[in-house]
Amino acid sequence: MIPFAKYHGCGNNFIIVKEQDVLGKDYSLLAQAVCCAATGIGADGLIVVREEPELEMVFYNMDGSRAPMCGNGIRCFAAYCFDNGIRTEAVYPVKTLAGEMIVNRIETSPFLVKISMGKPSFRSADFGVLDGSETFLAQELETTEGTFTVSSCFMGTVHTVVWVEEFPSESAASQLSNHPVFTEKTNVNFVKRMDSKTLAIKTFERGVGFTFACGTGACASLVMGIRQGRCGSKVTVRLPYGRLIIEQLPDGEVTMAGPAVRVAEGTYIQEEI
Incomplete structure (x- = not known):
């Protein structure tokens, strides 16, 4: 017991x-x-x-x-x-x-x-991507439900961020998570930009499936959003059962409060x- x-x-x-x-x-x-x-x-x-x-x-x-x-x-x-x-x-x-x-x-x-x-890493070698590129940003991956533009990083664990207008099906999410380009699979975060200070995120976690929340995924989504000019350095992440406050400090460190x-x-x- x-x-x-x-x-x-x-x-x-x-x-x-x-x-x-x-x-x-x-x-x-x-x-x-x-x-x-x-x-x-x-x-x-x-x-x-x-x-x-x-x-x-x-x-x-x-x-x-x-x-x-x-x-x-x-x-x-x-x-x-x-x-x-x-x-x-x-x-x-x-x-x-x-x-x-x-x-x-x-x-x-x-x-x-x-x-x-901690700080994000955008080095492909840190999260096991097979294509040989130094980074894996703004890459197109095919699924049976269409092509998705994805960007990946290591933020405590491997994360891939996909900006969407509507959240996709579990089938499409699973295909991205298990795509052969990722040697260790990947967590996939589908992100809706509500405004420069607010994001809505749905995460497909490798080994789990869709979950109601993912803290490291929220952090990865923020750093990708900053990198792509989609949001500021501090955002509120809206989730079905609560909210997280994610911030990237001037030295690159990311904090999560919740x-x-x-x-x-x-x-x-x-x-x-």
């Missing part, structure tokens, strides 16, 4: 466990089991809280694949650490596969936190994994 908590960040939801409660488990198999809505708890991903030798967020998608980082996930990670007395100070670092992220708690009720997300909500706590009773 495994103690767990479930949190959501703007609708992007996660099962969170302490590492000491899952020692010896295969995290990939555990993620698939607990995230399955039919036979498990149901979530977009699994977060394992590693406290030693330093605080670290270990993140797995619902399909069992490990991802370097998750923007909404790290806000939920911060809320879990606060609720469980793991970290009660307002500002502290968190280790991830994408590097060190800085948590800055703004409020506790409701729980709001700003995360320093909520995290505890949904449930309990014990996961499982077959042996």
Whole structure:
């Protein structure tokens, strides 16, 4: 039996466990089991809280694949650490596969936190593109539902941004996410520009599908918007279950501010994994 908590960040939801409660488990198999809505708890991903030798967020998608980082996930990670007395100070670092992220708690009720997300990389080599180009910007990719102009970067994990008037089907999104040009697949963000300070985003996450929110995707959408002259350096991202404030600072650092909500706590009773 495994103690767990479930949190959501703007609708992007996660099962969170302490590492000491899952020692010896295969995290990939555990993620698939607990995230399955039919036979498990149901979530977009699994977060394992590693406290030693330093605080670290270990993140797995619902399909069992490990991802370097998750923007909404790290806000939920911060809320879990606060609720469980793991970290009660307002500002502290968190280790991830994408590097060190800085948590800055703004409020506790409701729980709001700003995360320093690092700087984007536009180097194709950093996100595994096969075409040999130095960058992968304003490229056309074919799907069975038409041609899409895409631009990719690494923002905590690989992201591809597509500016649209209307959100496309899941089939088109999946074809872009799994396009053979991306050696590690890609997350795909379909972005509507409402005005220079407001974006609406729908993200297809590799290993998950369409989700209600994606923090790293919102950050990637902002930096692409700035690069292409579509928005200013600070935007509000409108999502079905909340809003994020994304800003790129003069030094290139990107910050994300938004909520995290505890949904449930309990014990996961499982077959042996």
